[in-house]
Amino acid sequence: MISKPLNEIAESDIRGLKEAGIEEGKTIEYKRELPGGRDDEKREFLADVSSFANTEGGDVVYGVAEDQGVIIDIVGLSSSDFDAEILRLENLIRDGISPRISTGFRVVPCSSGKLLVIRIEKSWIGPHRVIFRGHDKFYARTSAGKFPLDVNQLRTAFLQSATLSEQIIGFRLDRIVDIANDRAPLPLAKDPKLILHIVPLGALSGQVQFDVTAFHRNPTLHRPWNVSGWDRRMTFDGAMLYTPSNADGTFKSYTHFFRNGILEAVTTSLLENRQVPGYRLIPHGLFEDEVLEYLPNCFRSLEEIGVRPPASDALTLIGVRGLRMASGAFSLDRGNEMREDTLIIPGTIVESFSEPAHTILKPMFDRIWNACGLLGSPNFDDKGNWSPRRGY
Numbered sequence: 302m303i304s305k306p307l308n309e310i311a312e313s314d315i316r317g318l319k320e321a322g323i324e325e326g327k328t329i330e331y332k333r334e335l336p337g338g339r340d341d342e343k344r345e346f347l348a349d350v351s352s353f354a355n356t357e358g359g360d361v362v363y364g365v366a367e368d369q370g371v372i373i374d375i376v377g378l379s380s381s382d383f384d385a386e387i388l389r390l391e392n393l394i395r396d397g398i399s400p401r402i403s404t405g406f407r408v409v410p411c412s413s414g415k416l417l418v419i420r421i422e423k424s425w426i427g428p429h430r431v432i433f434r435g436h437d438k439f440y441a442r443t444s445a446g447k448f449p450l451d452v453n454q455l456r457t458a459f460l461q462s463a464t465l466s467e468q469i470i471g472f473r474l475d476r477i478v479d480i481a482n483d484r485a486p487l488p489l490a491k492d493p494k495l496i497l498h499i500v501p502l503g504a505l506s507g508q509v510q511f512d513v514t515a516f517h518r519n520p521t522l523h524r525p526w527n528v529s530g531w532d533r534r535m536t537f538d539g540a541m542l543y544t545p546s547n548a549d550g551t552f553k554s555y556t557h558f559f560r561n562g563i564l565e566a567v568t569t570s571l572l573e574n575r576q577v578p579g580y581r582l583i584p585h586g587l588f589e590d591e592v593l594e595y596l597p598n599c600f601r602s603l604e605e606i607g608v609r610p611p612a613s614d615a616l617t618l619i620g621v622r623g624l625r626m627a628s629g630a631f632s633l634d635r636g637n638e639m640r641e642d643t644l645i646i647p648g649t650i651v652e653s654f655s656e657p658a659h660t661i662l663k664p665m666f667d668r669i670w671n672a673c674g675l676l677g678s679p680n681f682d683d684k685g686n687w688s689p690r691r692g693y
Contacts, residue, residue, distance in 0.1 A: 377414025
């Protein structure tokens, strides 16, 4: 893989590979032409791409001539419409590999025309299979190139994927227990707590670190949940933004950016409306609106420091026993009281940080309504778009 962000790769980087005699291998491959329209070319392309995703990720450089795995000339590509070519290849990857993988494309101008670099991210939700036209195989890579996985290698790959899921669940449960037992990074107000966890699937590998100091140097990059003023501090694990303290020394909310790319956001001010004496009501219109607005903000902030999906996104509610959904602006309640004190809602794997928040969050909101004995959130229309009922 070229040691530079994809959007910064230039002709000089490709020439550097040529001059240094960098050979094709586990994380880089050279091609003279883009795959054409024949089925065998498409299968070969998909095998290459999936093999990178199933191993360590890497780059495929198109528009170079190679001999025995070393670039001998930068020839450029003959295509006159790179946008169309990229769309064609994106569609081929989307339809020909399961589950889907994360890729990026970079057109690189050069003296002989243009090059195309495809970057395939290491996948944490594999192994990925080529499913094009009856071709049903899994591929991985070594320094000698790609190879099909045998039964034992496939078993190992699936076990690694299961272990990752267990690690994410374990991390989340540890954090929930700490917050529920007043071992959060800050002492929190004694109100029902809403927790958002965004866990990039590569975060627990121990191989990634991000510069979270940006949130301390420039706190306007992000804000904690549901506040207008906030402060920040560095922590052993990362950087944290938080609300001013209450009179009793507790805090209403914080957002913690871990150095490995995980985000933990907690608020104590969204889950209970105390304006109606004798009722413990969830102001669900306000609650859902705030979560729908905050999730994309978190995605943008993570992208700002270089975090990339896929990621596991999940909500947890703590201290909610006895709460009900509000059914009007001022008075009655709806459904049953929650019997559980803690709702640990299953996470959703997000493949793109541009995925609409309502698509990600609706199943989680429905589970909260289910806990009140109700079918699901009524604040979505038939197409799944958020459309809150007035007065709720």
